[in-house]
Amino acid sequence: MIYKVYYQESLSEVPVREKTKTMFVKSDSVLNVRRSLKDRNLNIEYIGTVEGAYMDYEKENEDFKVLEL
Incomplete structure (x- = not known):
């Protein structure tokens, strides 16, 4: 399964949409x-x-790359 992860780069900052x-x-x-x-x-x-x-839509984005962890 493919998951989309929304994240902030720093644990110490308050999440801001931008x-x-x-x-x-x-x-x-x-x-x-x-994990x-x-x-x-x-x-x-x-x-x-x-x-x-939704997957088809995301695949159209040039930045679409899937990490395999």
């Missing part, structure tokens, strides 16, 4: 995504699944 970044991660569960990203010190706001028409 500074939110995203990444796509291939994993078998949300828990494994969180895999734990050592990166990211402030994870939300992790959602990407599938169907």
Whole structure:
């Protein structure tokens, strides 16, 4: 499954929408995504699944890259 992770680069900053970044991660569960990203010190706001028409839309973006953790 592909997950879209919304995050802030610093744990010490308050989340601000304009500074939110995203990444796509291939994993078998949300828990494994969180475990895999734990050592990166990211402030994870939300992790959602990407599938169907939403996946097709995201693939059109030139920055679409999937991390396999």
